[in-house]
Amino acid sequence: MIPHDHPRYQSLVTREHLAECARSGIVSWEGLISHGRGEAFDYLLGEKTSDSARRAARVAAALLRTARYPVISVNGNTAALAAREIAGLQKASGALVEVNLFHRTPERVAQIESLLCDAGADVFSGEAERLLPLSHDRAWCRRDGMYRADVVLVPLEDGDRCGVLVEMGKKVIAIDLNPLSRTARTATLTIVDEVTRALPLIAEACATLSAEECRELVAMLDNRVFLKEAGIEMAGRLSHALD
Amino acid sequence: MIPHDHPRYQSLVTREHLAECARSGIVSWEGLISHGRGEAFDYLLGEKTSDSARRAARVAAALLRTARYPVISVNGNTAALAAREIAGLQKASGALVEVNLFHRTPERVAQIESLLCDAGADVFSGEAERLLPLSHDRAWCRRDGMYRADVVLVPLEDGDRCGVLVEMGKKVIAIDLNPLSRTARTATLTIVDEVTRALPLIAEACATLSAEECRELVAMLDNRVFLKEAGIEMAGRLSHALD
Numbered sequence: 001m002i003p004h005d006h007p008r009y010q011s012l013v014t015r016e017h018l019a020e021c022a023r024s025g026i027v028s029w030e031g032l033i034s035h036g037r038g039e040a041f042d043y044l045l046g047e048k049t050s051d052s053a054r055r056a057a058r059v060a061a062a063l064l065r066t067a068r069y070p071v072i073s074v075n076g077n078t079a080a081l082a083a084r085e086i087a088g089l090q091k092a093s094g095a096l097v098e099v100n101l102f103h104r105t106p107e108r109v110a111q112i113e114s115l116l117c118d119a120g121a122d123v124f125s126g127e128a129e130r131l132l133p134l135s136h137d138r139a140w141c142r143r144d145g146m147y148r149a150d151v152v153l154v155p156l157e158d159g160d161r162c163g164v165l166v167e168m169g170k171k172v173i174a175i176d177l178n179p180l181s182r183t184a185r186t187a188t189l190t191i192v193d194e195v196t197r198a199l200p201l202i203a204e205a206c207a208t209l210s211a212e213e214c215r216e217l218v219a220m221l222d223n224r225v226f227l228k229e230a231g232i233e234m235a236g237r238l239s240h241a242l243d
Numbered sequence: 244m245i246p247h248d249h250p251r252y253q254s255l256v257t258r259e260h261l262a263e264c265a266r267s268g269i270v271s272w273e274g275l276i277s278h279g280r281g282e283a284f285d286y287l288l289g290e291k292t293s294d295s296a297r298r299a300a301r302v303a304a305a306l307l308r309t310a311r312y313p314v315i316s317v318n319g320n321t322a323a324l325a326a327r328e329i330a331g332l333q334k335a336s337g338a339l340v341e342v343n344l345f346h347r348t349p350e351r352v353a354q355i356e357s358l359l360c361d362a363g364a365d366v367f368s369g370e371a372e373r374l375l376p377l378s379h380d381r382a383w384c385r386r387d388g389m390y391r392a393d394v395v396l397v398p399l400e401d402g403d404r405c406g407v408l409v410e411m412g413k414k415v416i417a418i419d420l421n422p423l424s425r426t427a428r429t430a431t432l433t434i435v436d437e438v439t440r441a442l443p444l445i446a447e448a449c450a451t452l453s454a455e456e457c458r459e460l461v462a463m464l465d466n467r468v469f470l471k472e473a474g475i476e477m478a479g480r481l482s483h484a485l486d
Contacts, residue, residue, distance in 0.1 A: 003378035003379045005378060006379075006403065008402075012273075015272075015273050015276050016273070018272075018276065019272030019273060019276075022272055022275075023272075029258075029261075029262030029265055029266070029275060030255075030258050030259070030262060032265075032272060032275035032276050032279070033258050033261065033262075033275050033276065033278050033279035033282065034279055035276050035279060036275065036276035036277055036278060036279020036280040036281070036282070036283070037279040037280065037282050037283040037286075038279070038283075039276065039279070039280050039283075040279070040280040040281075040282075040283030040284055040421065041283055043280075043421075043423070044423075044481075135246035135248060136246045136249075159251075160249065178283065178286070179481070179485065180286070180287075180480075180481070180484050180485070224485065227485050228485045228486075231481040231482050231484065231485045232481075232482055234478075234481050235477075235478035235479070235481040235482040236478075237423075238287075238422070238423070238474040238475075238477050238478040238481065239474050239475055239478040241423050241474065242422065242423070242467070242470050242471045242474045243471075
């Protein structure tokens with residue numbers, strides 16, 4: 001039990017929830033470590049959405065809205081942290097929701113699909129195939145899911161898979177708190193923000209942007225600007241917090 | 244199994260080792276998340292010891308060498324990552340090695356003590372008491388161990404316990420990759436470096452510093468300088484890596 005007088009109470013409660021999800025198999029052991037990495041970068045963001053990330057979320061909405069076949073790829077951590085937010089974004093964007101895991105077992109896939117369904121998502125399931133040119137379980141996806149997509153939203157993705165999806169000609173939207181990660185640098189668009197804060201912002205923008213605004217935002221997209229702004233935001237906190 | 248072609252192979256191998264230690268009970272679930280936070284800050288250090296941390300390690304050696312009753316406090320993550328390095332530092336410094344856990348059970352304490360003994364450490368064990376003014380299991384320590392120490396080395400410590408030890412008049416040496424953490428700011432001295440790199444540097448300095456050098460280093464100690472230098476080092480990487 002976490003003491004209520006602990007100064008990092010909220011953060012510890014989220015950690016305990018993730019640990020619970022690891023015990024039940026939703027989150028992998030390595031997923032817990034990834035969460036810690038995210039926590040560190042979020043700390044450097046002041047645990048709030050920057051203006052830059054807010055603009056990136058609007059561009060993400062524009063990409064999803066102008067896609068022919070948008071897919072939201074969900075892994076264990078995303079499902080554990082943000083199943084409801086995924087369901088909300090699906091409703092706002094009309095995207096397919098598909099489970100893709102780094103540490104893949106049929107049981108974990110079923111467990112995560114069921115968690116998403118309980119949260120109100122309409123999950124695209126069925127037989128997966130080894131369709132991506134990657135070693136490891138990351139190669140698996142569904143022919144009529146991520147494989148066919150023109151725009152893929154990958155919250156909390158592995159850098160290799162992100163790169164392969166871009167090479168396949170897809171537009172990839174990443175949500176990644178580390179602006180220096182391979183995922184962040186490889187994606188078409190990176191929202192440097194915490195996933196439960198970013199997803200509702202994308203959903204909101206999906207509902208409010210006009211078709212004309214969507215086209216403009218997509219045409220002007222330059223991911224390097226978003227990464228640079230995030231890096232500067234974090235660097236400022238690191239160099240001034242200790243004055 | 245981790246694919247050998249993965250660009251972050253070494254980091255993934257360490258993660259898998261920690262996950263293994265979590266399965267066996269040495270590392271807590273929350274310990275995996277803490278490791279991730281450390282990884283993020285180490286990434287910002289370029290995964291190498293800075294000149295500033297190298298100087299801090301010499302000051303740590305001076306504190307241990309000039310102590311009347313130095314104690315090294317070991318938790319699950321430290322034992323999993325650096326049991327041999329702890330044994331090496333004990334030999335070089337003559338400090339007592341004591342296991343103190345945030346998530347404490349008698350079984351975990353015994354398991355970690357046994358891991359340290361196997362690595363060559365001489366572990367101070369025996370009955371623990373609730374001696375520190377803290378809620379939660381963090382209050383436990385041993386009367387003739389951490390409670391009596393004048394200098395305590397706490398690698399990867401919790402901020403509350405670090406603060407309480409300082410209030411008890413002890414000199415606290417932290418090894419913490421996050422220069423903004425409460426532990427880092429509260430400790431008498433913080434080495435902002437990865438634990439398996441920092442411990443051998445302290446041991447080396449214990450063996451080579453003269454008594455005169457030790458007194459000078461302790462007299463000139465200003466932890467704010469080390470934290471500031473670490474913050475600037477990391478900020479530089481964040482703001483320039485994306486140019």
